[in-house]
Amino acid sequence: MAEKEDVFLIEGMTCASCALTIEKAVNKLDNVDNAVVNLTTEKMTVDYQGGEATEEAIKKAVADAGYSASIFDPETSSSQAERQDKATSNMWHQFLWSAVFAVPPLYISMGSMMGLWVPDFLSPHHAPMTFAVVQLILTLPVMYFGRRFYVNGLRSLFKGHPNMDSLVAIATLAAFIYSLYGMYHIGLGHAHHAHDLYFESVAVILTLITLGKYFETLSKGRTSDAIKKLLTLSAKEATVIRDGVEASIPIDQVVVGDIILVKPGEKIPVDGVVISGHSAIDESMLTGESIPVEKTVDSQVYGASINGQGSLKIRAEKVGDETLLSQIIKLVEDAQQTKAPIAKIADRVSGVFVPIVIGIALVTGIFWYFAMGESFVFALKTAIAVLVIACPCALGLATPTAIMVSTGRAAENGILFKRGDTLENAHHVDTIVFDKTGTITQGKPEVVNMTTFGVDADDLLAQVASIEKLSEHPLSQAIVEKASEKNLDFHTVDNFMSLTGLGLQADIAGRTLYVGNDKLMADKAIDIAPATEAVHTAAELGQTPIYVGQDGKVLAVIALADQVKADSKETVDKLHSLGLNVVMLTGDNSKTAKAIAKQVGIDQVISDVLPDQKAQAILDLKEKGRNVAMVGDGINDAPALASSDVGIAMGSGTDIAIESADIILMKPELSDVVKSLTISRLTIKIIKENLFWAFIYNVLAIPVAMGVLHLFGGPLLNPMLAGLAMGFSSVSVILNALRLKVMKLS
Secondary structure, three states: OOOEEEEEEEEOOOOHHHHHHHHHHHHOOOOEEEEEEEOOOOEEEEEEOOOOOOHHHHHHHHHHOOOEEEEOOOOOOOOHHHHHHHHHHHHHHHHHHHHHHHHHHHHHHHHHHHOOOOOHHHOOOOOHHHHHHHHHHHHHHHHHHOHHHHHHHHHHHHOOOOOHHHHHHHHHHHHHHHHHHHHHHHHOOOHHHHHHOOHHHHHHHHHHHHHHHHHHHHHHHHHOHHHHHHHOOOOOEEEEEEOOEEEEEEHHHOOOOOEEEEOOOOEOOOEEEEEEEOEEEEOHHHHOOOOOEEEOOOOEEOOOOEEOOOOEEEEEEEOHHHOHHHHHHHHHHHHHHOOOOOHHHHHHHHHHHHHHHHHHHHHHHHHHHHHOOOOHHHHHHHHHHHHHHOOHHHHHHHHHHHHHHHHHHHHHOOEEEOOHHHHHHHHOOOEEEEEHHHHHEEEEEEEEEEEEOOOOHHHHHHHHHHHHOOOOOHHHHHHHHHHHHOOOOOOOOEEEEEEOOOEEEEEEOOEEEEEEOHHHHHHOOOEOHHHHHHHHHHHHOOOEEEEEEEOOEEEEEEEEEEEEOOOHHHHHHHHHHOOOEEEEEOOOOHHHHHHHHHHHOOOEEEOOOOHHHHHHHHHHHHHOOOOEEEEEOOOOOHHHHHHOOEEEEEOOHHHOOOOOOOEEEOOOOOHHHHHHHHHHHHHHHHHHHHHHHHHHHHHHHHHHHHOHHHHOOOOOOOHHHHHHHHHHHHHHHHHHHHHHHOOOOO
16 A cells, blocks of 8 residues: 555646656666556545665656656646746647748749749749758747757767657657758759758648647637636635634635624535524535525534525635535546546557557658658658648647546536546446335435325324424434424423333323334334224325324324435436446335335335445445446445445535545435436447547558558548648547536436
């Protein structure tokens, strides 16, 4: 087990080969358990034991690989959104300046061939040296603006692990040096070499690749929109009451225990509990639930939610990194940082991709020059086209962009994936196991029926509720709530007694009333024969019957049940339609469990299971070859959640079991189970599509660049078009991932 985990910001990465190179360099260090680099977030997570593996040693390993690393500190480091915005702005300005200097040499060199007007003093026919010198002067600034291709690319090349920048650097330098060679011949008086200059190709290739990188950076920024939204949700100030004085202070100065006044329409600044006031609060930004939630004294409230029309005073309980919003942001970032197992396919390819492409380019040039007898210029063009069109970037972006978009979309719907690999694991699930109480059912009993025998129902309910009001039992509370709903008047109770294992007895209006089970009725010689049918019906429906007796007669049977949630049946039906087996796991008795299962359409029930036996029930299913997801309340079901392939905790706020579950549902709605599995399936589908297109792009593009079509009389790929195609291959992968933002989840 790793003793320490640090997150580093990495600078200088341009493609999947870069990320893989850094991972290999850091993983070689002694006492490093695992290093994972995310190309999209530009972060590296390192688990290490200490000893020889120190922060400095890790930074040095990254530097030796040709990149730079710095510790990521959420307090001081710029956010991913800020870094993305800065990178996008820089890339746009780099493209604009490159374009300013690239267009003139393109016009000068191509204009005369296309019948456009070119002044004689710039014509290759009338002033070949001026023609060459002007292009050189205009190309040098473009190379300066694109200097990172040369700095990063050549450094990586000389260190023995070339990357995408290396391909661009080799290709453009080859064209540039050959053009200088052409200028040398022009200087010797060989004017025809003016037609063998490739300065404009160098300038245009660098400009188009920069344009592609700009769109890639812009698209990558859109993948992190969810994090940007979450970061902007929190309040910036809070109105604190200290020593009876109201003061508006920055949010980071609020401490636990502070009393905070929240006015109508304001954001709740921190997590806390209401100590006075009443309002409805919009928690949709945290849970995805659009309906405002009523809040009164003792209600929990969460930072970033929006207060309605009422004023509230709350006591701060969690501030800073401890708030629910901060936990959500951290979970989403952690999930985006984690590499899904399917990404290993791209890693294996990326690790050998660039060296193979360089080899193919060399073979291509040699083939056309020696085997086919083409000119050196022709051979050079084909080799450059191969180098420029090859794109490991798309492979590297295929997985992380999809994970970023899907985890963000999930968070917006109140669904939190703890790790990126959970997205893939959930895709394999074939069996869903539900806890009953609080998951399929509401989690608290309600009065669902009352059968009376010769007495007024409301009058008797008022008497029973008056007795039950003195008890703390959950069933008692349900009866009291039913009477309150009907606005019934409570009676004076005398001689109240709680009879352990039997029920309650008390005197009302001078007569003793008994409320309890059949054993109590038998003990007090009360004839329950008239209630046989009502009790039998309640048992068939999985309800708990409560007898009410007096003077040897049964007066009523009150049936209570933990009601099924409104969306339980619909959810089970949808899970069945997805081809999943649905199982209910409960400690309740077999009859009640089967009755509930029948209501919602579950056909497999595991009942009479003690809490410590639930985990074993999950393991038994796994031993049968099932891939199991366990859905529970996240606290009582923690061992079962941990034992399953994918643990899904239901609930909200402080009830979420972050340690035990893999997926956390912020709302207690069963339908979100379907959404979470749908997100997983759509994500894997998008990743597979991305990998397919990234592979097929290179499989088709590289042979075209090599001149295979030209062998059969087809066209030869221009290196400038190759540069444009390379840039947009990455953009296409990202845009495909962005489809996850609008795909239907249920």
